[in-house]
Structures are given as structure tokens and as C-alpha cells.
Amino acid sequence: xxxxxITIGDEILIGQITDTNSAWIAARLNENGIRVEGMExxxxxxxxxxxxxxxxxxxxxxxxxxxxxxxxKDDITKKTLAEYFGCGMHQDDETFAMIEALLKTRGIDFxxxxxxxxxxxxxxxxxxxxxGTAPGxxxxxxxxxxxxxxxxxxxxxxxxxxxxxxxxxxxxxxGSIVHKTMLTFGxxxxxxxxxxxxxxxALPNGLKLAYLPNPSGIRLRLSAYDVEGADAxxxxxxxxxxxxEIIPEHIxxxxxxxxxxSLFQLLKDRKLTLSTAESCxxxxxxxxxxxxxxxxDYFRGGVVAYTYDMKEKLLGVDRAFLDKHGAINATxxxxxxxxxxxxxxxxFAISTTGIAGPGNGGEAEAIGTAWxxxxxxxxxxxxxxxxxxxxxxxxxxxxxxxxxxxRLFINGxxxxxxPEGML
Numbered sequence: 051x052x053x054x055x056i057t058i059g060d061e062i063l064i065g066q067i068t069d070t071n072s073a074w075i076a077a078r079l080n081e082n083g084i085r086v087e088g089m090e091x092x093x094x095x096x097x098x099x100x101x102x103x104x105x106x107x108x109x110x111x112x113x114x115x116x117x118x119x120x121x122x123k124d125d126i127t128k129k130t131l132a133e134y135f136g137c138g139m140h141q142d143d144e145t146f147a148m149i150e151a152l153l154k155t156r157g158i159d160f161x162x163x164x165x166x167x168x169x170x171x172x173x174x175x176x177x178x179x180x181x182g183t184a185p186g187x188x189x190x191x192x193x194x195x196x197x198x199x200x201x202x203x204x205x206x207x208x209x210x211x212x213x214x215x216x217x218x219x220x221x222x223x224x225g226s227i228v229h230k231t232m233l234t235f236g237x238x239x240x241x242x243x244x245x246x247x248x249x250x251x252a253l254p255n256g257l258k259l260a261y262l263p264n265p266s267g268i269r270l271r272l273s274a275y276d277v278e279g280a281d282a283x284x285x286x287x288x289x290x291x292x293x294x295e296i297i298p299e300h301i302x303x304x305x306x307x308x309x310x311x312s313l314f315q316l317l318k319d320r321k322l323t324l325s326t327a328e329s330c331x332x333x334x335x336x337x338x339x340x341x342x343x344x345x346x347d348y349f350r351g352g353v354v355a356y357t358y359d360m361k362e363k364l365l366g367v368d369r370a371f372l373d374k375h376g377a378i379n380a381t382x383x384x385x386x387x388x389x390x391x392x393x394x395x396x397x398f399a400i401s402t403t404g405i406a407g408p409g410n411g412g413e414a415e416a417i418g419t420a421w422x423x424x425x426x427x428x429x430x431x432x433x434x435x436x437x438x439x440x441x442x443x444x445x446x447x448x449x450x451x452x453x454x455x456x457r458l459f460i461n462g463x464x465x466x467x468x469p470e471g472m473l
Contacts, residue, residue: 051222052087053079054106058099058117058127059201062091071116071206078210083224084112085275094118096130103134103196111194112218117201119184128171128187131198135189137173141165142185145176149183174198177213181205186213195221228274228282231305232290234297235267235454242268242300249296254285266308266450299463309450310338313457317348320460322397326352327365327390329377330404330420334449350394355386365389377403378415380423380432387423388430398460399425400452404435406444418444422452424459 055072062069069091076086087110092098099118106113118127132139146168153160167183170176177186177197184200186209197214199206218224234242239261243250250259253272262269272289274282294301302312317324326335336352339345353364358377361367366389367382375381386401404420405413418437423430433455437447 051084051112051224052110053084053112053114054087054110055089056099056102056106056113056115057089057091057201058094058115059091060093062117063093071201071203074203074207075114075116075210078215079114080227080229082215082218083226084218085227094126096126096133099127099130100134107191107194107196111222113194113196114214115196115198116206119198119200127198128169131174131187131189131196132171135171135173135191137171139169140172141168142170142176143168144178145170145185148178148180152183177209177217179205179209181208188214188217225275226282228286229271230283230286230290231262231269231271232293233267233269233302233305233307234300235302235309235450236300237268237297239263239268242297246293246296249289249293253289256282257285257289266446267302269305299458299461308338309453309457311342313453313460314339314342314345314348316457316460317398318344321348322460323348323350323395324456325350325390325394325396325399327386327399327401327423328352328354329356329361329386329402330406331402331445331449331452332356334445335400335402335452338449338453350396353390353393361386365393376413376415378405378413378419378421379403380421380434383421383423383432384425384430385423387425387432391425397427398456399423400456401425402448402452404444404448406448407439407441420444420448420451422448422455424456426459 055075057069057072061067072089079086090102092102103113115127118125149164149167150160153164164183170185170187174187174189177188179185179200182200182202182205187198189196199209237245243261253259256274258273258275260271260273262271272286274285302309328335333352333354339349355361355364358369358372361372361377361382362369365386367385371381383401383403386403387399390401391399401423402420405411405415405417407417410417416436417439420435421432422435423432435448435451437444
């Protein structure tokens with residue numbers, strides 16, 4: 051079964067509010083075996099509403115509409131739906147009584163605008179809204195359904211959960227949809243796609259692969275549509291098991307996994323400690339580490355040494371070298387890591403020194419470049435990474451790359467390949 055979602059409201063189109071309703075509805079529909087064919091945001095305009103309905107009903111079995119159901123003159127959805135389905139309007143007495151009682155509870159005077167909320171199209175089934183004044187409405191035509199819901203999120207969610215989904219279950223025979231997502235790290239999307247092309251081409255019939263990139267890595271989502279639930283889960287699990295054999299060093303785990311959690315588990319299991327010396331990441335690595343419960347078991351502390359003076363005084367970086375060669379190089383990264391390891395007495399230390407942007411501060415290296423230092427019980431080494439020109443993204447990518455390099459090293463990858471892109 052296919053669905054489309056239409057959100058109505060000029061406030062969405064001008065960026066005044068963010069449409070969170072569509073994402074929530076789509077997630078609930080997928081959980082119930084309904085595929086979302088498309089989403090659209092449109093203006094509070096009768097012609098736009100009718101056009102969108104025409105196009106949506108030609109493609110999908112059930113249409114979800116949110117918004118445009120308020121008591122004011124600019125909310126025209128209800129009247130437009132009555133025109134579209136060719137029926138008149140009437141006052142729904144149950145809705146009228148609910149609105150009157152709700153407003154009395156809230157200490158709000160009942161007026162004609164509130165009364166208009168109880169007017170509904172003759173051709174709809176009214177879905178009672180126990181959390182607001184705008185009822186939901188269910189329309190049927192030629193075996194297809196249009197559901198109109200208020201745009202207020204908590205009202206919409208209650209109606210979907212309590213009224214719409216149960217009614218859909220009684221009206222339609224639903225299939226099944228199973229999704230599972232694995233997080234990879236350290237390969238750009240194009241590199242990853244090339245590396246796993248044979249695996250992707252050999253996926254069983256009924257499985258669909260999606261690439262979902264972000265600064266924290268690339269998620270690979272396998273979806274099974276209209277496959278028996280237990281069979282679908284086994285197909286996906288077996289396919290991901292084969293993937294782990296192809297790129298084992300780049301697999302962090304399933305949905306919700308992160309590079310910091312993977313490193314945390316390694317350090318915890320082996321009873322190892324960690325410290326950080328950060329420049330270009332400004333304490334972000336320490337933040338990622340300490341955001342996890344239990345980090346005090348292995349995190350000794352961190353230093354944010356942004357200036358040459360602080361790098362020299364706190365971490366023992368050679369000032370003469372800094373003045374001559376700058377801070378963005380392997381030597382400084384390694385001296386920072388060694389310095390904080392000595393300062394804190396930790397088993398391992400991570401350092402970052404680079405250029406997040408938008409300017410380069412007079413350094414020779416390009417914006418988006420960083421050196422990451424790793425101090426360990428037997429020495430120190432460094433790796434260079436290069437990303438883009440967006441400051442916030444660079445900070446997040448430098449941080450994730452640093453954590454991943456240490457993760458790989460502890461796991462026994464002595465070469466510790468530099469992350470390939472993540473652009």
C-alpha cells in the first residue's frame with residue numbers, strides 16, 4: 051500500500067516553522083507496512099489543495115493531510131475538502147459538545163469562530179480530537195482514503211495513533227516493511243559504493259539498499275517490502291553479516307551506534323584510560339566522550355590549547371618550532387598528544403590541530419585540514435585528514451576521525467588508514 055503526505059500552511063513555506071509532522075507520520079506508516087510514496091508542502095490555497103489531491107490520489111491509496119483546520123479565515127482546508135468531494139457542511143453535535151467542554155475547562159469564552167470548528171463536510175467520517183478544537187476527518191472515494199488532521203503535532207499524533215491507524219487496519223489488508231540500518235565510518239560514499247558493489251549486486255530479491263551519509267559516517271539501510279517479517283529479518287541479518295566480512299574495519303554497528311561508543315567499549319573492556327589535547331576541535335572530542343554515562347571510568351581529562359602560548363605552557367610544544375613552522379603539522383600534533391598523556395598519566399591520548407575555517411589564521415595548510423596525534427604506551431604517531439570548508443562540519447569530522455583512528459589502532463590495525471573523505 052502506498053501513501054502520500056501533504057502539509058498545508060504558508061508558515062511552512064516561508065520557513066517560519068519546521069514540518070516535523072511528515073517525518074513522524076512516515077515513521078508510523080512504515081511501522082504498519084505502508085510505504086510513503088511522496089511528501090509535499092503547499093500553501094493555504096484552495097486550488098493548490100485540489101491540485102495536490104488530484105496528483106496524490108492518482109499515485110497513492112491513502113493521503114494524509116495536516117494543517118489548515120483552525121478557526122480563522124485563513125484556514126480553508128475543511129471547506130475546500132467539502133467542495134472537492136462534492137458535499138455540503140453540517141454541525142457535528144458531538145464535536146460541538148467536545149469543543150464547548152474543552153474551552154470551558156481552559157477558561158476560554160465560546161464564540162462563533164469556535165462554533166465553526168464543529169462544522170464538518172457531510173461526506174466525511176468525523177475523527178474526535180480530544181486534545182484540541184479541530185476534529186480529524188476521514189474521506190473515502192473509489193477505494194482510496196483521504197485523512198485530514200490538525201497541524202498541531204500533539205493533536206495530530208494522538209489522532210493518528212488512536213483513530214487513524216486502527217481504522218486503516220480495519221479497512222485495508224496491509225503488507226509488511228522491515229528496515230535495519232548499519233553505520234559505517236571512514237569511507238566516502240563513492241568509495242564505499244565501489245568497495246561493496248559486488249555485495250550490493252548480490253542482495254536477495256526483495257531487499258533494497260539506501261546510502262544515508264552524514265558527518266558521523268554513512269548509514270546503510272536495508273529494507274524489505276512485502277516479505278514475511280521473520281524471513282525479512284533473517285535476510286537482512288545474513289546480508290549484513292556478509293558485509294562485515296568485506297569491510298570489517300569500517301563497521302561500527304547497527305542504528306544508534308557511534309564511533310565514540312565503539313571506542314568507549316574498547317577502552318572499558320581493556321581497562322584503558324584516555325586524555326585529549328584539542329585545538330581546532332575546541333573541546334568537542336571531550337564533549338563526545340563525556341556525553342556517555344560511565345566515561346569517568348576511562349577518561350582522565352582534556353586540555354583545549356588554542357593559542358601557541360597554551361600549546362607551549364600546558365603541553366610542552368616547542369615554541370621555536372611553532373614560530374617557524376606553524377601549528378598545523380605532524381610534529382605539533384604528536385607533541386600535543388605526548389604532552390597531555392604525560393600531564394594526565396593516561397594510557398592513550400588524542401590531539402587535534404588544524405583549520406576548521408572559514409579563515410586559515412595565516413597557516414600554510416588549506417581550510418579543512420587537520421593533523422591528529424595519537425600517543426600510546428609505546429610511542430606516538432599522527433595522521434593528516436582533509437575535509438571541506440564548512441566550520442561546523444569540519445569540527446565534527448575532525449573529532450570523529452580522531453576517535454576512529456584510535457579505535458582502529460587499539461583494534462590492532464597498525465597502519466591505521468586515514469579516513470577516505472567523508473565529504
